[in-house]
Amino acid sequence: MTATVLRSGALRAAAPSPWRWLWLALAAAVLLYLPILLTERQIFGFRLSNMMLLNIGLSQVNLMLITMLGALSLNYLTGSAGLISIGHAAFYAVGAMTAAITGSQWGWPFPLVLIAAGLGGALAGLLAGLPSLRVRGLYFVLSTFAVHYLVVFAFMEYQFKFFDVVGVPYKNATLGSWTLSTPMRWYFFLLPLVIFIYWLLRNSLRTREGRAMQAMRDHELAATANGIDVRFLRLKAFAFSSAIAAMGGALYAYYLSNVTSEFFGIQFAIQFIAMIIIGGMGSLPGAVVGAAVWLLLPSIITGLTAQAGDTTGLLRSVLVDHKPQLVQAIFGMLVIVLLIFAPWGIAGMATRLKARLTAWWSRS
Amino acid sequence: MQDKKTEQRGLLRKRLLAALAAGTLALSAQAQFESPSEGVYKDRVDWGVMMDLSGPASGSQGIWTNGFQAYVRSINEKGGVNGRRINVLAEDSRFNPAQDKINYEKLSTQTPVLAISGMGSSSSQVSLAPTIRGGKIPIVGTYTHTKPLSEPTSPLVYGGFCTYPEMAKAGVGYMTEKLKVKSPKVMVVSIESAGGVEYAQFIADAVKKYGGTSSLVTMKITAADVTPQVLEIIKQKPDFITIYGVGNTAILTMKAMHQYGLKIPAFGISYLMSPQIYAAIGPEAGPNYNVISCFTPGGADQSAGNKEMMAAADKYNHSAMKEDVNYVAGWVVGQMAVQALQLAGPQPTRARLVEAMSKGFTVNSNGLAAPIVMTPTDHAGPSRFRMIGYDYGAKKYVSFGEFADYEKYMK
């Protein structure tokens, strides 16, 4: 954690090297061409098979981007401010509910709906963060657990009262006159948004307040002794991260165009925690990687097991009849292995690898 | 002079060659038609299935998929349809609605299929409804029914499971007549869900025709004890009850009623029929429980379709499932898919399949269900029912009457 802070500080001091610009240009090119590649499934006229593209489609990437907002905001909360929360699905639900009220019921335009969702999330975050004034650690996690169920119940009541039994509908995702009607349009809307949020969170950590937050995470009593108002800071962090999550929830609702309370179950909540752990707590790039791994890996595993081909007997029984269970089992085991052998997540592994490579390079 | 003749001969030769080429091309096209971007190849057709293969609903939807795959396999063993075998690509919805959006994209462009069957999740159907309606892939035989996807009738969508309004009518009609009650008092025991509320409404409508009343009592889907609900039943004293939910709902309700010495007859919706449910209810409470179903479980009668299905199930190691209504439902939708594919002709494309189906067709299941009639305006699906019970002594199902006997309740 400290190594990352030092390094980013050092980077700031040095002038951006020409290599860095090249990397950025390459990344931009890839990101811009990706949706076309995933939709056309061919490159320069050469048709790509499904497995060559790792069994991934553009819808998946879009959903990954939407969920990434949750991962980034949870990482901000947990890794940087030291608050663990299982309540993120609840904030997605709050966002979806606010979007339903302002968008589907009151007919506000889409951009305003998103802002409203963010504000609703901030308010909810403030309320949900109140127990943090009283309890810490595991007990606080449990309070978020309780909040989760209460919010989902509220959503269910809202859905049954104001809308059809099949769910809450969301229409008209339009920005001015441009409608988000195809996955490609969604991609080009979501990508800059996620990049913006990432930039926002990263910069907020570099401010005085951000450093105060990290001090609070590292050693609360010492931070308090240094004059940092811990309680206020905690609530602020909670409100900020919940606002982002709520916006993610509104986007999720509009993307699926119909949601029910069951969408925001405990499984949904747990996936955010899984993402930041896999990616590496406290690391924003880690949250990005974690979201990608958690959402794309099952499809890749499914695709790979489908390649296993024609086999008979016990293997057939497991591979064909129980393929989905096998995918789940492999997936769970990968997470377990990662947790045991790479506790700092993929980002942590990458940092260590980079350090080792740099050391090796400077030595030779 | 000479040049003109050579010219003419050259032209004739060219024309002959062109005609020959066109002829060969036509012949070969007939024999080797393929359209990979729609899942049609020289020797196989890719057909998609989107169901919950893992997670809480997999107990029924996984079995449905097995039934579907079993029928398709039996057809493949006989050579397939028009020389092509049917390759089933089953995608798991993993009880995650967002996953279905991903799966639909996969089945339309990544591993394209000619058509999709199943679609077990109602929320996914609603979410995907605009995309499906505006797309090109037909949905042949849905497992569940939702308004946005089926109303108004779309040439792309065809229902594949028992329709609820007719289910309610048949059940209420049969019970009212059997119990000889004048104005039946009915209670609906349901899980807290959208479908339950809707079903209760259908029951209310059906009961109204007989001048009776109905009420609703709900429970959690993961309930472990239903004392509160049974106490409500005791308070209201209905003539009969009907159960909507999952297997557990039926089991807990029947067992609790037995515990309280209640002998109120009950009938469950078509989904709630499997040997496990009957075994869990037990031989003491079981005789009071029947199921109103549009499908006939294995062994309930001796129709040709029933025997064929039982034989195939035993052959493919599905013996434990053949008495499960979900298996039968999957098998019958398999029949629907194959018969629709036959209608599309030797050069099937998505457009041809849709055109053939939307003209109207009838699915013949050889007795497993009443003939499923699809007209240009009605794609609802199997809508004829009969009551099925279980004989604990003989350890098999008993069907009460034929599908035609229940026609009188459909008015």
Add this chain to the structure above:
Amino acid sequence: MFIQVLLSGIALGSIYGLVALGFAVVFKATDVFNFAQGMFVAFGAYFAVTTINLLGLPFPLAVAAIIAASAALGVVIHIVLIQPLSGRPMLSVIMLTIALSIVMRAVIEILYGVQSRTLSTPMPTGIFLVGDVRISQLHLVAAGVSWLCMAAFGAFFKFTSIGLLMRATADGHEAALVSGVNVKVMNRLAWAIGAGLAAIGGLFLGQLQIVSPELEHIGLLALPAVVIGGMQSIPGAIIGGLLVGLIEQLSATYISPKSSDILVYVLLLAILMVRPWGLFGQRELGRV
């Protein structure tokens, strides 16, 4: 009618208490918040299906086998998964137990198929009629066995030397190590007990309804039970379980079925705000 509901609440609550007790033992000994406890309940039910229905063992032998197998599973999981992660941040360990429950569920579905199973045991299924009140014999047996287990473990922890050693180890690992206690063995014993108790709960729940991986969700209700009662307290877990069962049944009858879950979580939140260490727990002191 009120007594009827009360009794069913106590019966259900006893089973919750059993599962919560297993949870509390594991937490007190190894500091692990085991989200996979629900799957241990499901495993117990499935072991029962195997030994009773598939293998056809006589009932007492089957019960012994179930408890032994679950206990062994608990120990194996501790050795393979929990021990390597000791000292890691709490969130990692929680995530590990969640991933574990995913794997366990997949394994059950592969081994037994996705269909639910019925459990047919020789346990009585009749009714006692006491005045106007009907008591299900199965409920009575479930409650009775649960109370017996809880009392037995209470006595175990209080009066036997191993029990005392376990409590001592749970209270302070370093002190126990210094005193020559084999902490590893104590921890494994705790996990064996936790899994075994969950399995007994699974056996009853499987008989009361149907055996399916969904039993996991009932196990999840033991979590608020344990927190309300007090996570570090054994009697607290039991009382918490009873309370949750009673609230569930009473609210389902007199308010609405939907409200039962919410009331439990509202109570949970209230306890966390007012008395976070639970009704019977001890206040934890923060050390600088």
